[in-house]
Amino acid sequence: MDTKLDEIFNKASVSIDEIKHEDMLSDLDASALMAKISVPYSHRRIASSFVILKNIFQYQIVQPRITNVEKSLLTKYGFMTLENSSISQINSEILKLKDWATSTDDVLRNDSTEILKIRVKELKFILSDNYSSSGELLNGYKAIEAYLVNIPKYYK
DSSP states (O other), rough: OOHHHHHHHHHHOOOOHHHHHHOOOGGGGHHHHHSSSSOOHHHHHHHHHHHHHHHHHHHHHHOOOOHHHHHHHHHHOOOGGGGGGHEEEEHHHHHHHHHTTTTTTTHHHHHHHHHHHHHHHHHHHHHHTTTTGGGGGGGGHHHHHHHHHHHHHHHH
């Protein structure tokens, strides 16, 4: 009985070294390139407003966390919160959101836009709270920031 429990917990646990290895800063280049290739209009609109607000306010004011309803939308599609996501996870998520934003399914298209808005809200919270400098979270927020900041550079 004890061995079965050990097997279950050992399979479910992922070491921090494995996550850090997956979270390479060289993957940020991929985030910037994704902003160059066929970005849906909804992503352009969200990125433009993010960059304008970032340039004006620099997020000095504390931003609210995401709500439980927003967390449930993320978990509906198997996404984790931004502070628990690696760069490669966010890059694959961005690709999914780009595909979903041009889908013929209205629900999927609307959910894609809402998920990107949730990601922007999470990013604003991380940047405003200086939580990112503590080293307690993964670097997924850098990938979404690189994606959003580079979109207005290519689409004006």
